[in-house]
Amino acid sequence: MLFFSVKNKQNDDFINRDQTNAEVLSYWKSDLVNKISIYTAQIDASQKIKEIDIEAGLKYSHSDTNNNIRYDTLSVGNQFVFDPLRSNIFSYKEKIWAGYLAYRQKIGDFQINAGLRFENTNSISNAITVDSVVSRNYLKWLPSLSVSYTFNKSSEFSLSYSRKITRPAFSQLNPFRFYFSPLNYWIGNPYLLPSFTSQIKATYRYKNWVTSFTAGKEKDVMTRYPLYNPETNVLEYLGTNLPYRNFAMLETSFPVRITKWWNITSQLAGYYNYEFRPYLDEVFALSIYNYEVRINQVFSLPKGFTVNVFGAYESKTGNSLYIIKPRYTVDVSLQKAWFDNKLNTKIGINNLFDSYDQRLEFRHKQIMDNRFTHWWDSSRLVFSLSYNIGSSKYQVKETQKTEEENRTR
DSSP: OEEEEEEEEEEEEEEEEETTTTEEEEEEEEEEEEEEEEEEEEEEEEEEETTEEEEEEEEEEEEEEEEEEEEEEEOTTSOEEEOTTTOEEEEEEEEEEEEEEEEEEEETTEEEEEEEEEEEEEEEEEEGGGTEEEEEEEEEEEEEEEEEEEOSSSEEEEEEEEEEEEOOOHHHHOOOEEEEETTEEEEOOTTOOOEEEEEEEEEEEETTEEEEEEEEEEEEEEEEEEEEETTTTEEEEEEEEEEEEEEEEEEEEEEEEEETTEEEEEEEEEEEEEEEEEETTEEEEEEEEEEEEEEEEEEEOGGGEEEEEEEEEEOSEEOSSEEEOOEEEEEEEEEEEETTTTEEEEEEEESTTSOOOEEEEESOTTTOOOEEEEOOOOOEEEEEEEEOOTTOOOOOOOOOOOHHHHTTO
8 A cells, every 4th residue: 555645835926027128017926735645555466377377456546636826916006916817726536446467478489478457547627716627437448468489598579569548647637827937838638638559569689689669559649739829929838639649669779899998888769750630720740750879888997997978869850830959968977886896986977068958949930930948957966975784685676656656747
């Protein structure tokens, strides 16, 4: 059983000035309280019947979110008064019953894995301020199947199929205005549906060289779209579901030993995305191709020092509405073990050139000329120090976040 609770408080000031004379055109404040409580309980059982492994499990989760945001606007008399048009109260309650049955068997050089999962979801979202209630109750079946064949110790091949559900984050359902600037904000959508992805994946491994190909289709794709008002210059980003998108991905990774002190691991990936997007009484559908290159270099220096240089490059990509410009990042670190490997020190710089911001440009200039940048502030100086006491082989098990916890982001 697990209980998880989050409480956020946030206060913001939004000031809109005329740059020519510094006159305050508008000024409002916000006071946000967000509470999320999650209860989960799970039971699993397994049984081995000769060469067959059978597993089954049942899980129950209950999520309860309560959000209250108040806005106060500066009036003509220089007094802050309650703003009912921006203020809102929203609650979301969700109960999920999920169960699974899994089968695993090895037959000669074949390994077979099959599974069937069901999920029954009951949810109620209540935008109290605007008196809008959305209630849903649905049951979905999610099958999976994979078969792998081992040729020898050096090579193997696998083929798999899966269907999965992706639920919206709680913030995506919240119909509040979240401001980036006085004229730019996004709004959640309590009518947002979960998306469903069906895909096949083929993987071939030869020694340390691994290549995979994935293709599939996602229905009810969750996304945001811009809505611009040329009279007020207000730009909103609203949440919606797209009918579908088709996708494919080809990936390969391989190590290369240049010398005994220089090792390189390379990863190459190519992507295809076709997105069917209705927008402003039109349909925009484009085939997008892009690629990524990731290279990790390890240099073993004298006296036990190790230098690690990681570089990644992402080509131009985007979707049916936006072009996303290329970007890259470089991480550098220096590591050294001391006192018979008991003490380990590491110092590094992540995103050395502060180059990993994401720059977007709207494709269709006849609708609007919109450009913006997401800056992640990911340049960091990192220093770590660890010391091993004794010879214990005990390892702390890393706790994985549940799906519900990930949706609180």
